[in-house]
Amino acid sequence: MQSNPRLCLQGTEWTIMEMTNCSLSEPDKDILDAIELWYESKRSKRGNVNRNVMAVGIGISELLQNRFPLTDDYVQSDKGSQVRGLSGACIKTVLARHGETRAFASEGGRTSRGTLPMALELATIINSALPSDICEDTRLEAANAIANFFVERIQVDFFNRQRIKVEIDLQKPISVIVDDILAEASLRSDKPTGTVAQHLVGAKLEMLFPTIEIGKDNSNAADQQTDRSGDFQINDAAFHVTVSPMAKLTDRCRDNIRNGIRPIVVVPHDKVSFAYGLFESEGLGNRVQVIALESFIGINIEELSFYKRGLIRLNVARLLAHYNKRIEDIEPDKSLQIEIPQWALDEMDAHGE
Incomplete structure (x- = not known):
């Protein structure tokens, strides 16, 4: 495998180091292409995507900030019934980090039965798309790129699709x-x-x-x-x-x-x-x-x-x-x-x- 010179911080000094799989461009492109295919597969015939899909993406991006690969044991909460760390507060924090302050979901999909299987599915895709020996810097950049992707999806497929909700009662004139x-x-x-x-x-x-x-x-x-x-x-x-x-x-x-x-x-x-x-x-x-x-x-x-x-x-x-x-x-x-x-x-x- 060809190595790439990379400027890395060691202590208080920047040093040129030979590193493998520290170039973000290829992993970043591959993983975002794979994630987009997965995301679009969740779109309904009417063009809608359940917000739990978006919540899962945000939650998984946060898990990737801390560890790779994304094993099943790591993605699942200790009780094994929910996605580790996924909550309304978590999503609010990530959205704010990307400049989005509108309210998304109080539970963040945490209590939905279908959320964990989707998270495990997405984790498998990410594990396959990223090299096993990925360096920390690239992992963090990939996590940020994934978070940015899902923030944009939330803006387009949730906030921009939030509609005026009114009861249409045909018993009325x-x-x-x-x-x-x-x-x-x-x-x-x-x-x-x-x-x-x-x-x-x-x-x-x-x-x-x-x-x-x-x-x-x-x-x-x-x-x-x-x-x-x-x-x-x-x-x-x-x-x-x-x-x-x-x-x-x-x-x-x-x-x-x-x-x-x-x-x-x-x-x-x-x-x-x-x-x-x-x-x-x-x-x-x-x-x-x-x-x-x-x-x-x-x-x-x-x-x-x-x-x-x-x-x-x-x-x-x-x-x-x-x-x-x-x-x-x-x-x-x-x-x-x-x-x-x-x-x-x-x-x-x-x-x-």
Whole structure:
């Protein structure tokens, strides 16, 4: 085996030493390729990866910091039922070390029955990918590279896929379901209600007018000087979607009227009276149509469904899917997607969608 000169620290002096398997580049590449194959094998048909898979990766990277090879006795806790050292606190520490401070999992997958078998499986892959006589420096760098891989996976496959969770109760009017979604969005610290409202309306318009291209601008574009007549334009009508109607909206609507375009303002139901008053004060009270967002979406969905329970069920599922697709295509923050309930996924599967 060819040796490689390497600068190593001995006491307080750096010394050139001949060492084997101390080059990180090849072990690092081999092991990350192997780990990526293993990780992707855990991805479901819908593209999701259970967070316990990510937790296992973090836990194993920490074990590699201290010892190699990763024997079964070392990977298992003393009682043999869990992964040694794996906990929510452990994962929090590793994430913080890599600059990620968002909360991941309080238990870290420690109590899940499938976690230990996955950890043993991953340990076997790492044992095969790294040379048996690996030096300490390279082992530590490999451990850090593995941790970095799983931190990135947590960011992409967990944090970026964390969705707005709301109970979709079909016993309620669809307008109330829309209100429930907006209410849940308003509880988030980043207050994305306006973005959610805009894309719910966009999703509804896509369903209502499947042959017309519906605007797909990032929600931030609404605050910029653009050539758009509104958030959406359908033929001679401009739709302005906002959860906080302000004076500048009257200027946009006045421009619409001047250009022969009918302005339609879509706001939450509790802002309808305020919006009416705003346009009245600007002399536009009889020129601008103001609609409650919840009813604008809800009534159309029920009309599209001919008020049939089965079709309403399907079209609510479609609304959520259209909304999520818009977020996926347009917005940088994928966590604005809505958690689609299993019944809705099953409904679309049954219709080949």
